[in-house]
Amino acid sequence: MQYWPEFIALAVVHFLAVVAPGPDFAVTVRQSLRFGQRVGIWTALGIGAGMSVHIVYTLLGIGALLQTSAQLMSAARILGAGYLLYLAWQFLRAQPATADQADSKEPDAAIPSAAMAFRTGFLTNATNPKATLFFLAVFTTVVSSATPMAVQLGYGLWMCSVNALWFVGVSLMFSRARLRQAFLRFAHWIERGIGLLLLAFACRLFWSV
Numbered sequence: 001m002q003y004w005p006e007f008i009a010l011a012v013v014h015f016l017a018v019v020a021p022g023p024d025f026a027v028t029v030r031q032s033l034r035f036g037q038r039v040g041i042w043t044a045l046g047i048g049a050g051m052s053v054h055i056v057y058t059l060l061g062i063g064a065l066l067q068t069s070a071q072l073m074s075a076a077r078i079l080g081a082g083y084l085l086y087l088a089w090q091f092l093r094a095q096p097a098t099a100d101q102a103d104s105k106e107p108d109a110a111i112p113s114a115a116m117a118f119r120t121g122f123l124t125n126a127t128n129p130k131a132t133l134f135f136l137a138v139f140t141t142v143v144s145s146a147t148p149m150a151v152q153l154g155y156g157l158w159m160c161s162v163n164a165l166w167f168v169g170v171s172l173m174f175s176r177a178r179l180r181q182a183f184l185r186f187a188h189w190i191e192r193g194i195g196l197l198l199l200a201f202a203c204r205l206f207w208s209v
Helices: 004-019 023-035 037-059 062-068 070-092 099-103 114-126 129-141 149-174 177-184 187-208
Strands: none
Touching: 004 129, 004 149, 023 037, 023 070, 023 114, 023 149, 023 177, 023 187, 037 114, 037 129, 037 149, 070 114, 070 187, 149 177
16 A cells, blocks of 8 residues: 555556657557558557566666666667658558458458557557656656565556557547548548658657767
């Protein structure tokens, strides 16, 4: 019970960060609109799992090392920006959906597998250097150094679960049949817009190096 105030503070700060639009949100929306509910959900689960990377290295102290080393942090930013550029390029090349995709009557060979969708979500979150700074800030200001490691791991599992559940909800909303069919006719323009957004995120990261 003594850790409830700390947990509540952590949960509130984390939730506000999760709902703020960013690369995770953009990728989930794109995957859900283009490929439907299954791909969107697996992407969301990948995003939740990707957060575990930041939690693990923060608890191991590697996050603090990144913060104190300008070269390592620059390398992390370049890695994250590079992946966002890759996604942006893929989205900017989006083509109009076929009639089969719009009607969702037949599976399309171009639709990603569950593993591919999970990997996209995982890498989108795991390579985001802003998440590094967020977890380092949270675990050094909100979480006490006296908090047992087991409790901190519990915090981490909670945050991974909240991340996954939030983006599963986003996926369910944007993959609804009526909404998806209405958007698929011009979904390629939405994807290209999301590609431009990811490009802006990437450029911002490169600018901060």
